[in-house]
Amino acid sequence: MESSHMDSNTRQGEEKDMKISTLTIAAVSATALTGPAFADKLDDIIASGTLRCAVVLDFPPMGSRDENNEPQGFDVDYCNDLAAALGVEAEVVETTFPERIPALVSGQVDVAVASTSDTLERAKTVGFTIPYYAFENAVVANEGVEMSSWEDLQGKTVGATAGTYEAIWLEGKIDEWGEGEFRPYQNQADVFLALSQGQLDATVSTVEVAEANVASGNYDGIKIVDKAPMVPDYVGLITLRGEYGLIDYMNLFINQQVRTGRYAELYEKWVGEGEPADLTIQGVYR
Amino acid sequence: MFDTAMTLNDVMFLAQGAGMTILVTLIAVVCGTVLGIIFGVVRYQVGPVWAAPLTFFLDVFRSIPLLIQLVLTFAFIGTVMKIRISGFSVACLVLTLYTSAYCAEIVRGAIESVPPTLRRASRSLGMTWGQDMRHIVLPLATRVAFPSWIGLALSVMKDSALVYVVQVTELLKSTQILITRLQEPLFLLMICGAFYFLISFPIARIGGYLERRWSND
Numbered sequence: 067m068e069s070s071h072m073d074s075n076t077r078q079g080e081e082k083d084m085k086i087s088t089l090t091i092a093a094v095s096a097t098a099l100t101g102p103a104f105a106d107k108l109d110d111i112i113a114s115g116t117l118r119c120a121v122v123l124d125f126p127p128m129g130s131r132d133e134n135n136e137p138q139g140f141d142v143d144y145c146n147d148l149a150a151a152l153g154v155e156a157e158v159v160e161t162t163f164p165e166r167i168p169a170l171v172s173g174q175v176d177v178a179v180a181s182t183s184d185t186l187e188r189a190k191t192v193g194f195t196i197p198y199y200a201f202e203n204a205v206v207a208n209e210g211v212e213m214s215s216w217e218d219l220q221g222k223t224v225g226a227t228a229g230t231y232e233a234i235w236l237e238g239k240i241d242e243w244g245e246g247e248f249r250p251y252q253n254q255a256d257v258f259l260a261l262s263q264g265q266l267d268a269t270v271s272t273v274e275v276a277e278a279n280v281a282s283g284n285y286d287g288i289k290i291v292d293k294a295p296m297v298p299d300y301v302g303l304i305t306l307r308g309e310y311g312l313i314d315y316m317n318l319f320i321n322q323q324v325r326t327g328r329y330a331e332l333y334e335k336w337v338g339e340g341e342p343a344d345l346t347i348q349g350v351y352r
Numbered sequence: 353m354f355d356t357a358m359t360l361n362d363v364m365f366l367a368q369g370a371g372m373t374i375l376v377t378l379i380a381v382v383c384g385t386v387l388g389i390i391f392g393v394v395r396y397q398v399g400p401v402w403a404a405p406l407t408f409f410l411d412v413f414r415s416i417p418l419l420i421q422l423v424l425t426f427a428f429i430g431t432v433m434k435i436r437i438s439g440f441s442v443a444c445l446v447l448t449l450y451t452s453a454y455c456a457e458i459v460r461g462a463i464e465s466v467p468p469t470l471r472r473a474s475r476s477l478g479m480t481w482g483q484d485m486r487h488i489v490l491p492l493a494t495r496v497a498f499p500s501w502i503g504l505a506l507s508v509m510k511d512s513a514l515v516y517v518v519q520v521t522e523l524l525k526s527t528q529i530l531i532t533r534l535q536e537p538l539f540l541l542m543i544c545g546a547f548y549f550l551i552s553f554p555i556a557r558i559g560g561y562l563e564r565r566w567s568n569d
Contacts, residue, residue: 114436124532131533135365135526159519160529172423173430174439174519 108311111176117154119145120161120169120178127274127336128181128199140336144198145179147328148303151319167192170306177305177316184302193307195316196352198323200298200343203232204276205291207268208261216292222267225249225257232270235296258285270294277338298343320345357534363543369526370547376440376522377509380447384508385501387448388455393485395456396463413453419514421446426518439518447515451508458504462497463489495566502559506552523547 111117121141123129129139137158149156161169166178170192181201184194207213211222219236220243226233228250240248249266251257254275260266262285271279276290303316323329324345333342391410395403413421426442429435466489474488475481516525527544531537 110436116436123529131529133359134361135529135533171431172427174426 106311107176107306107309108315111154111312112152115154116157117145117149117152117177118157118159118175119148120166120175120180121145121158122163122166122180123158123160124162125181127278140199140332141179141181143332143335144323145177147323148177148179148316148319151322152315166304170304177303177312179303181301182304184300188304189307191307192304193309193313194302194304195313196320197300197302197345198320198329200300200345202273202298202343203235203270203294203296204273205268205270205294206258206261206276206280206288207291208264208266209287209289210264211267213268213291216294218291219246219268221245223247223249223265224268224270225251225260225266226269226271227251227254227257231296232294235294236270258288261288262286270296272299273340273343274337281338300345356536356539358530358536358540358543362530362534365530366523366526366543366547369521369523370551372521373509373512373523373548374551376443376447376512376515376520377505379444380451380508380512381505383444383448384451385455387452389459391452391456392459392463396460410453410456413450414457418446418450418511419517421450422514422518439515439520442518443512443515443520447508447512450511451504454504455501458497458500459493461500462493465496466492498566499559499563502555506555509552509555510548 105113119141121129121137121139123131123137123139125139125141127139129137129141132138137160142158145158146156159169159175161175161178161180163180166180166182167188169175170178178192179198181199182188182194184197188194205213205216205219212218213222219239223246224236224240225248226236233248233250237248240246249260251260254271257266257269257271258279261269264287268291273290273293279285280288280290303320305312305316323332329345330342333340391406395406400407422442425446426437426439429437429442470492471484471488474484479487512522513524515522516528521529523544527540531540534540
């Protein structure tokens, strides 16, 4: 709202200038002709009354569909919040992970609220906000095993899906400690089954998967012990690289989501009890 | 296999998708046929040399895959022309031009199939060009064009599955949404196929019936 108000102020200013001299008339009318081109994406979204968000809907709990096939999830709520802050309607556009950036670049959507990891490679194409979420890893243990923190993994029999980030980290820790055993598995379901049956003492998976598996009731006798001290997978909102006005707005929006407690509220709603990930990084700006 | 988590809600969701497929197809076939008749008559009337630009334009629509046409048109309107347009409008626009390109060929072929001697005879009897077209060419050409036109309508109906790329939730896309949620691909694809069959079978039958009726008189 505020920016469209400012826009009309500058236009009025231009109209006064037009009386000054013919030269300015020419210059200003040229500016007025190209006027709409100066409106940036933020203005466009507010003027159109709709915010189109790309959301991945086969990635629960961030995005999925409810029993009425309506979009739901953390990212869907985040898009709705952003639209509400802008005072416009939200329109969720379903995309797959590889389609997110093409949808943005081809103008099908205004922003992507799609759990996009903020890699430097992607930042060459699109503009990232500060992280709005971070995927952390949790240590999950069999209930019969005495564990209170991730350091209790030492000397235990652990396992994970072979080749994954978690498996490499766990195997590295076992090697480092020189005790315990690491077992690789074909897929995550097998890992949790082994954990539930007591073949494994503990495993490491993303907090979201761990919470979902505990809540599903498909794996009896497992509990979440602690978060694993691995580098979280930070994800940001993305829009076109040159849309600084919108990126600035969204950075402030993310800040507000955290400080008003909405971030924690959404985390509790979609992921589960507990502290959501810290979105700041010790020792560096941004 | 028939033990499914699908609810009545989901069947309604698929039916909505089928409704979208029918709507997009209807708009494309009706508008595309009108345009196609105009293009076809113009191509026949002005001769191959003068019709070359039009022929080229129509060939573009016939030779570039529909999927690419949809994506590029949406991107062109959205990013180059800076117009916010709904995916549905893009889908109808592209599918209409795509239909008209094929329809123009059918119409041109049908007009050419009317014996020139017959047309000369009608003009010799003092008929105007319009009268000749209406009373001589139209009845004969329609009989030639009709079976191909039914085939075109059915193929456009199935090609309309591609409009999911511009965010139109038609039958196939609704099925994919349900597959993602329910994880029952074979069962859901069977139901989707049944929906497509339910839409196209009556069209094919009516087409066959009309063809037989018109060939008797």
